[in-house]
Amino acid sequence: MSATALHPSELPEQPSEPKNYLNVAHTIKSWLLTGDHKRIAILYLFSTGFFFFLGGLAAAVIRYELTSPAGVVLESETYNRVFSAHGIIMVFLFLVVVIPATLGNFLIPLMVGARDLAFPRLNLLSWYLYMAGGTIVLAGMIWGGIDTGWTFYTPYSSMYSNTNVSLVIVGIFLGGFSSITTGINFIVTVHKMRAPGMTWFRLPLFVWSMYATSVVIILGTPVIAITLLLVVFERTFKLPIFSPELGGDPVLFQHLFWFYSHPAVYIMILPAFGVQSELIANFARKRIFGYHFVAFSSIAIAGLGFLVWGHHMFISSQSMYQGVVFSLISFLVAVPSAVKVFNWTATLYKGNIRLQSPMLYALSFIGLFTVGGLTGLFLGSMGTDVHLTNTYFIVAHFHYVMVGGTVTAFLGGLHYWWPKMTGRIYNDGWAKINALIVFMGFNLTFFPQFIAGFLGMPRRYHYYYLMPEVQAYHIMSSAGASFLALGLILPVFYLGASLKNGAKASANPWGAHGLEWETTSPPPTFNFVETPVVTDEVYDFDPVSEYEQERATQEMVHPGTPGLLTKDGELKTGDRE
């Protein structure tokens, strides 16, 4: 049980529950027609959770199928549909959406001190677009299926696949507009809705990273939308844009696709960086080290991210000269990510670290993202990429970044803001065990894939009887996947249980810093009773005096223990900057 849960509320218990965004109305209509960013975030939480479950189901089937070199239950046609479903659902309906739409939607107005996002109805429209898109994608997968993988490479997707590519693409197209509307909303909110005193450099880093994400979303998403639409045209009207038989160029598709999809990688990971910065600062009880560097590295990543798409195409027959340029810029874009990792690590130094469950997720994020990011260098270096691309190495790499990064950060963020979102405290013991399960299960699942990839096991292979020597790694991976699945299902139960049995959360159960903790848990419909005025700096913690206070409390309980002494033997407080 966490220490904070021991003193559940700083405020005296209200005789009747105050009005908050959850209990203000209970009808289904009040949810489906809401303009409240917090309710929309909850709607998104359920819908992305649903799609994550479906994508995870597909992953389970894949892992089961790969335990034997010659497959277990599926035919190749089905297997290809399953892995495509996994990729498409996870990328377009989960990873791109999850943190911006749930945590971002919920927190950005709270963090900048606004009553709502700038355009609440647009926000609701975005959820409906997402649901419509998701439904169409699922419909396409049920009627006809799709077997192109999430990359839709032409001419396979445009001329050869006999599956229902067009319908799925229409769904993704709608989902893209959902992202765009969310992005516009965030940008305007961050620019124009900040509370008095909330300067740019008092913004929490989560807001910075969401801003960078939104910029990438609005600049990148239209390109993929129109590109996929061209694929549909090619399928429907045989318009030869990408098919070489009639003069088109299949590599053009890859250029346009990765022009969006590489920045999309940053759409997936930048929000995770934001969550991570919040968790590290608030649980180390210390201002994030190099706040400005971390903030600007988000912007740098967003900008440079548009210049490296060609590193997905080193061996695709693009010009070698262009490849060299892309490789160089790829190494440059690695630096801001490294800066972030070092800054998080340095933040821990001389902190007053509370090892509660969100912090465990944050710490495992650092480890997993470091591995994921560094293995990216193998793929950004042109020579080594030749052998590793299209193999399980790349699968392991992006799962380390996407699952080890984004999903871990999402789980950490969900645990951290859960009391704010629901007003309830969950069982921290279970959550800590779960963080451990996720970390172990994840590594067991994906680390063996690095080795399988280096051995030359190509990705998207249903049968691998041509190289049975990698079977041991596949079996390890499948075993790890079952652990990981457990770690992803458990939170549903203990978080769900907290809704019924959990202690009521105070406004600031973690003792954290930030505007979202200044209002009640859960917040009222318009977030703040009065528009807050920001007068202090961001992450304004003082680990020394905090330690001192805790020490004093302890001394009252256990008198006689020595007080706070520094190395020099003197007492130092408030000694910062």
Place this chain on the structure above:
Amino acid sequence: MAAITHTSDHSHDDHHGPLHHQFESIEQQNESYIVGMWTFLVTEVMFFGALFLTYTLYRAMYQHDFFVAHEHLSIPMGAFNTIVLLISSFTMVLAVHFAQLKRARAVIANLWLTIALAGVFLVVKYFEYTSKFADNLYPGPSFTANKAVFEHNGHVPEIDLNHAQIFYGLYFGMTGLHAVHIIVGILVLAALARMWMKGNRLVTEDFVPTELVGLYWHFVDLVWIFLFPLMYLMPKPH
């Protein structure tokens, strides 16, 4: 620091007043709308951008075929449409101008003028499209069967019909997408004009909603400014 207190006394579903509950002041709201509109237009730039890029690439690859194919387009019609759109932009900007001066009748007149010009544009486009469809110049299996339509000054030029098909695919794709934007614009303009005629406070009290529609309309004009020379006025390869 003096706290600017603002008790949230707006009722939740009060969408009729000009100021929405999430904003502090009408200035903040207006600025938000304008930033939002520009952000949306940036999205639109990238949306058309991918098509312009595709066009540029194939144009560079198949210069000759594109040139021959483009000769089948009618320059007078394209030029006329350009003039129509430029004038509609002018009437739109006048509408915004009079909205700033709160001269409702002038605003309404200019909005309807803009709609009428957009209608003229679409009618001309309709005739252009039907003539191309009559010649089977839409992408599809029937396209490559009719080399004769490219007859020019009495002889059929040498042309790779597959490449001409790419040209017409892009022509219909880009002008079609543009026409969709025109149609959406007409609907928005009509709604705006109606609100002005009814004296809806949402638009009459402040010119910003009119300006937002204006920004959108100018963007549509902007796309056509590039489409016209690229599609209709291709220089002869020499």
Place this chain on the structure above:
Amino acid sequence: MWSNFPLAPPSASNFAPEYDFIFYTLLALTILFTLIVGIAVTVFTIRYRRGTKVDRSRPIYEDLRLELTWTIIPLILGLIMFFFGARLFIHMKTPPPDAQEIFVIGKQWMWHAQHANGVRENNTLHVPVGRPVKLTMISQDVIHAFYIPAFRVQYHVVPGRYTQMWFTATKAGVYHLFCGMYCGTQHSEMGGKVVAMDPKDWANWIANGGNTVPPMTMEQAGHRLYNRLSCNNCHGAESNLRAPSLYGIYNSKRSFANGGAAIADDTYIRESILRPHNRLTQGYGPTMPAYEGQLSEEDVLNLIAYIRNIGGMANPATPSPTNMQNVPVQSARTNGQNPLSYGAMQFDNPSSDPTPTNRTTNPSVGAIAAEDRGDR
């Protein structure tokens, strides 16, 4: 048990040493940085966890020198690695002018290679050791990728445009060949092996039209198949209880168990191989297995060519004529055991039979299933 956990692919081309050098350098850097971060995180977390009595005074919040250090050091290391990686890649993209050229066609779902003198092979590639080989590749349908892990080379095979790649094999052996780019239903079966041969063997091989010995006549091929399928176990020189002798059967009159009779022409022999129970020879039971679906038409033609002359062979009783002795019996196809194993795979003598095997509906481990879908 550690043989079940191989850690690195074999290194068998001129690129492999340089590649491995860069790879392991990057690996060392990865481990180094992971350790730095990991140890720092662990130490700080333990040391500064809540309630420990340590010096927390003078915390630092910004330090430009520190920030620049960990910006510039990774940047420099990155640029060095970029240089080596780009140099290797450019090397891989610049074939030497004297390279032996081989054409490769990818199609759903097989590789087709054609050597300069017209020798063709499917899902295999024979290359000489120690001599640069340049592959000029094109796809007939979708994008594929020609991937040889042991050589550390891979390149997309694109429709409508030639791509090229080159390498020099440095070690004789049999290595994996894969399609790296997802290309449709049987993507995972679009692979085979690369055989790196001693240059002399290779010259021999290519001169003999893709065989280690001069090519066989149809009759010889049929004889080999006859032995391999163990037809001679029953159909011997003399008719026996199990089966009639096939010696001199061609064009003879046969009477059947169901009362009919016919001349044993090509059609009848074909039917008797594929569906033997249709017209059983009088006096024999339905013991022979049906070969329908097991043999290609070419196999059947070869068998017929052999059976036509089966009486006239020099030594019919011992069906192992001298000119066949150094032809190793290719058994991979019939018993389902593929000799491919990890790394040092045993040298697999190429089959004289250029036709790929038929894909069985449920491929078992080791059965190379490839299908010529030329009718696409």
Place this chain on the structure above:
Amino acid sequence: MSADTQSHEHHIVPVRTYFATLIALMVLMGLTVGVYFIDLPGLGGFLTGTVVNQTVALIIAIIKALLVIMIFMGVKWSTPLTKLWVAAGFVTFSLMFFILVDYGTRREYEPVPAWDKAGESATPRGFPPGSQSVPSNNINLRPRG
């Protein structure tokens, strides 16, 4: 109020300015059409007459676009933020044209000259045995002719 709000006093532009802009746009459009009917001379190298012609037409289009953006859309009198967004949009738009560098710098192994249909002509059978080179490309940014 947001922290970086600048007072957004809207400049009321006289109709005169708008009308002058319209006239300028019309003149420029006439100029574009006029240039179309003149074959401008080449400047040597890859700057053939075609490229010059097209460049002139595009420059005119860009001037027209700037007029619309600056005056009709009022960017000239708007906040720095709006200006930044306009710039960002067009910068990213031009980034995308970096794709063309690929096609401009590919020199070898370009589309097979006889490629018509997937199938027969895709096989390199048409090449003389042992041929070491493949006819070079005709896809690049150099205009034909």
